[in-house]
Amino acid sequence: MKPTPLSTRPPTLRYDPHTGCWRALPPLPHATAFASACVLDGRLFVVGGRECDKCQVFDGFCWRLAAALRAARCGAACLARGGKLVVVGGMVGDDEDEDGSVVCYDPRADAWEAVTDAGSGALPPLPAPRGGCRVAALGPEPGAELVLVGDPGLLRLR
Numbered sequence: 001m002k003p004t005p006l007s008t009r010p011p012t013l014r015y016d017p018h019t020g021c022w023r024a025l026p027p028l029p030h031a032t033a034f035a036s037a038c039v040l041d042g043r044l045f046v047v048g049g050r051e052c053d054k055c056q057v058f059d060g061f062c063w064r065l066a067a068a069l070r071a072a073r074c075g076a077a078c079l080a081r082g083g084k085l086v087v088v089g090g091m092v093g094d095d096e097d098e099d100g101s102v103v104c105y106d107p108r109a110d111a112w113e114a115v116t117d118a119g120s121g122a123l124p125p126l127p128a129p130r131g132g133c134r135v136a137a138l139g140p141e142p143g144a145e146l147v148l149v150g151d152p153g154l155l156r157l158r
Helices: none
Strands: 013-016 021-024 036-040 043-047 055-058 063-066 077-081 084-088 102-106 111-115 133-138 145-150 153-157
Touching: 036 084, 043 084, 077 133, 077 145
Parallel strands: 036 077
Antiparallel strands: 013 021, 036 043, 043 055, 055 063, 077 084, 084 102, 102 111, 133 145, 145 153
């Protein structure tokens, strides 16, 4: 089966539990596949994707672009932590090599920073590259244990 071009992908949808219906949102500024997404401060962030370095933000009414990632990143894990957006692992760059880095987006500064150690209060880089992964917090912040699931298995983070 031939992949669908990104420009003809179905619309982004929102589910309304009060009506039990899905409805289309305004289109993303940049179509993407294999992007990461999470909610931070009541806004939906859609980050990266195949051949995409964009950070697209939905405020409930419209999309806008935030600062771009330093390189395209797809299949990464994404979560809100400590008021920042944290993106873990994924496949990075034009060659989509698996990566173990962690990058953080600060919405107040509209800037991305690479995390090189846990001293900044963020997550340290992964012990090995991971792509196609997802992350979940086991408990409330601060101090929640995080679980990273995906290729090549399960990893617990603090």
